[in-house]
Structures are given as structure tokens and as C-alpha cells.
Amino acid sequence: MAGTNHGLQKGGRLLRLLKALFLLVLVAALGAAGAGWWWLHHPLTLAQSPLDLDIEPGTLPRGVAEAVRKAGVDVEPRLLFAWFRLSGQGKQIRAGSYELTTGITPERLLDKLARGEESLRAVTLVEGWNIRQVRAALGKGDALRQDSAKLSDEDLMKLLGRPGVHPEGRFFPDTYTYSKGSSDVAVLKRAMRAMDKRLTVAWNERRPGIVLKSPEEVLTLASIIEKETGKAADRTLISAVFQNRLRIGMPLQTDPTVIYGMGDAFTGNLHKADLQADTPWNTYVHLGLPPTPISMPGKASLLAAVQPAPGKYLYFVAKGDGTSQFSENLDDHNRAVNKYQRGQ
Known part of the structure; x- marks a missing residue:
């Protein structure tokens, strides 16, 4: 019996020891889990x-x-x-x-x-900007790799897969995000594809009877509308004026094209001699649309180019409040000029 009791006592001690070890392991495991949870949720x-x-x-x-x-x-x-x-x-x-x-x-x-939550930067291309302004903005892009900085416009368009195409107006004005170290060429490719898409949509929504014969002509006229528009509501009326002039063979006579053709020579004021300068973009001297767009048109100007307002308007003059007065004949136009420009 003594041996039996001794065996039972020994077995009891072993059981208590196992329980104690189990508790220690459990506590250690819980402690490790708690430490792990704390580490995972503690700021680095x-x-x-x-x-x-x-x-x-x-x-x-x-x-x-x-x-x-x-x-x-x-x-x-x-x-x-x-x-x-x-x-x-x-x-x-x-x-x-x-x-x-x-x-x-x-x-x-x-x-x-x-x-993949990368830190993104952004660059904004503004409606009405020309290619020089676009490239200048990209040159200032935060952490944007300047792969095109030393390229001419011609070489840039080759790199973008459009050899021989003038870069003006080819990029859609918008805000483009990019990750640190991205190439400026990649941003331009996105902007070019965006303009291709917008131009295709506009062309497919063209109104029957417009004088524009191709998406290229739409892009060019839209770039002029973008520069001439002071108030959004006037876009389709300005489009009507220029399309009516094109239809009857009348010069467009729009100042922004003259300014574009002058390039860096433009000092802020147009003179009579400027309107007579024989540049390809001078629509006082040459009939029809200029050879290239003169700016980046936005979506509204693209749509205005293919959906001009009804009417026989041939003239418009700025009223001084951002809007314009539209006229169908020269007499009415001259009266509007006297009223709004000469204060008579």
C-alpha cells in the first residue's frame, strides 16, 4: 500500500508540474501574442x-x-x-x-x-495653353523625370509615335497624376490618348451641315474657340461665326491666330502691322483655318466646334464683361463696336 501511495503522490506532482508548465507556456504565448499585437499596431x-x-x-x-x-x-x-x-x-x-x-x-x-498605394504627384495642363506652356509645366513637375527636356518638338512627336505631326493642341487639358520618378513622356502619352478619345467623341457627335471636313479641322477650330471665349455660353455662337465665315469664303480674322503666329515677338499689344504680317497663322491675310491648332481646347470647345449655334452670325465684339455681342451684318456689328468698344 505504501508503494501505491508513493506512486500516486509522484503522479500527482507530475500532473501539477505539467499543469504549471502548460500555464507558463500559455502565459508566454499570450504574452507573445500581446507583444505581437502591440508591435503591429504601434507607430514605427x-x-x-x-x-x-x-x-x-x-x-x-x-x-x-x-x-x-x-x-x-x-x-x-x-x-x-x-x-x-x-x-x-x-x-x-x-x-x-x-x-x-x-x-x-x-x-x-x-x-x-x-x-500598391504609391505616393502620387500631379501636374495640371490648362485649357488654352500652347505647347510651350505645356512643356514648361512638365519641366516644373515635382519628382517628374525630364526625359523630353532636351528634345525638339519634332523629336518629341517622333518619340510619342506621331512623326511629322505638329504638337500644338494634341494633348488634352486635365490634371494628370503620376508616381515619383515617372517620365514626362508617359504623362504626355496619356494626355495625347485623352485628346484622341475626346476628339473622336466630338467628331461622332457632329451636327449635320457643319463645314468642318475632318477631326483635324475640328481640333483646329476648337483651339480658336478656346482662345476667343470669355463666357462658356458664347462658345457655340463663336463657333457659328467662324463656320459661317468659312462657308462663304470670308477671312476668319481672329486675333489669337495672329498672336500665335508672332510667337515670342508678341509683346502684349497687337498693331496694324501685326495684322498684315504674312505668317501661316495670320487669318487676316490667309483664308480658311490656320495650318495647325493654336492651343489645347477643352471638352466644351471641342463640342462647340461640331455643334455650332443656329443663326447667320458673322461678327462678334467683346462687351467688356466677358460676354460678346453677335451680329449677322456689318452695320449691326459697327453699331455694337461703337457701343461696347468706343463708348458711343
Whole structure:
């Protein structure tokens, strides 16, 4: 019986020891889990904020963890790599340029990298700008790689796949976002495709009877409408004036084309001699549309070019408030000029 009791006591001690070990392991596991949860949700320390992180294509998760550390994040790469693997998202990390800011946690960092939430910049191309203004704006683009800076307009269009095409008016005015280090050529390609699409839509919505014979003519007239319009409501009326003039063989006589043809020689004021200068874009000297667009037209001007207002308007004069007075004959036009321009 004594041996039996001794065996029972020994078995009881072993059971208590196993329970104690189990509790210790459980506590340790809970502690580790708690520490892990705290680490995942605790903001990382950054060398500065914002901080740029570049992940090159083909970088493996372990390399990404190292890149995070080298970028200026105070984190143990092996711990970060372990999180990448345990989460199951390590292989979903996308290459790109990222911006990390104060407060980002390991959990949010991985989510950002897996979603490809790159830091985006933006450049805005404005309606009515010419190609010089477009290229100047791209030249000032934040973190935008200047691949076209030293190219002539001709070489630029070759690079864009449009050899022999004049660049004026070929890019749609809009705001374009891009990731850090993107090429200015890539932005221009997007803007060119956008203009192609808008021009096709406008051409397909043209009103029967318009005098314009091709999408190219639509683009050119729309660029003039863009420069002549002070108030949006006048666009279709201005389109009507120019199309009526084209229909009867009357010169367009629009100042913006003259100014465009003068280039850098334009000082801010037009003179009589300027209106007589024989440049290809001088619509006082040459009949018909100028040889190229003179600016980037927006969607509204493209549609106005193919959907002119009804009426026989041949003239318009600025009223001084941004709107214009439209007339069907020269006598009415002269009276409008006297009223609005000469104060009579």
C-alpha cells in the first residue's frame, strides 16, 4: 500500500508540474501574442516625415524589409520580414514609390505596400495653353523625370509615335497624376490618348451641315474657340461665326491666330502691322483655318466646334464683361463696336 501511495503522490506532482508548465507556456504565448499585437499596431519611428521608400521591381519580401530599414525606418528587418511571411501578403507587395508618414504601423505599412498605394504627384495642363506652356509645366513637375527636356518638338512627336505631326493642341487639358520618378513622356502619352478619345467623341457627335471636313479641322477650330471665349455660353455662337465665315469664303480674322503666329515677338499689344504680317497663322491675310491648332481646347470647345449655334452670325465684339455681342451684318456689328468698344 505504501508503494501505491508513493506512486500516486509522484503522479500527482507530475500532473501539477505539467499543469504549471502548460500555464507558463500559455502565459508566454499570450504574452507573445500581446507583444505581437502591440508591435503591429504601434507607430514605427521614422528618421523624418514624410519619408520616401522606393521598392524596385523584382524585390523579394526579405529585400523589401531591408529597404524599409535603409529608407530610414527604425525597425528590425528580420522581424518585419517575419510579419510579411506570417501575414500571407508578402508576395503581394508591389514595386513603386511610397511615402511614409508619422503614425504608420507595421500592419498599415504592409497593407500600403500590398495595395500598391504609391505616393502620387500631379501636374495640371490648362485649357488654352500652347505647347510651350505645356512643356514648361512638365519641366516644373515635382519628382517628374525630364526625359523630353532636351528634345525638339519634332523629336518629341517622333518619340510619342506621331512623326511629322505638329504638337500644338494634341494633348488634352486635365490634371494628370503620376508616381515619383515617372517620365514626362508617359504623362504626355496619356494626355495625347485623352485628346484622341475626346476628339473622336466630338467628331461622332457632329451636327449635320457643319463645314468642318475632318477631326483635324475640328481640333483646329476648337483651339480658336478656346482662345476667343470669355463666357462658356458664347462658345457655340463663336463657333457659328467662324463656320459661317468659312462657308462663304470670308477671312476668319481672329486675333489669337495672329498672336500665335508672332510667337515670342508678341509683346502684349497687337498693331496694324501685326495684322498684315504674312505668317501661316495670320487669318487676316490667309483664308480658311490656320495650318495647325493654336492651343489645347477643352471638352466644351471641342463640342462647340461640331455643334455650332443656329443663326447667320458673322461678327462678334467683346462687351467688356466677358460676354460678346453677335451680329449677322456689318452695320449691326459697327453699331455694337461703337457701343461696347468706343463708348458711343
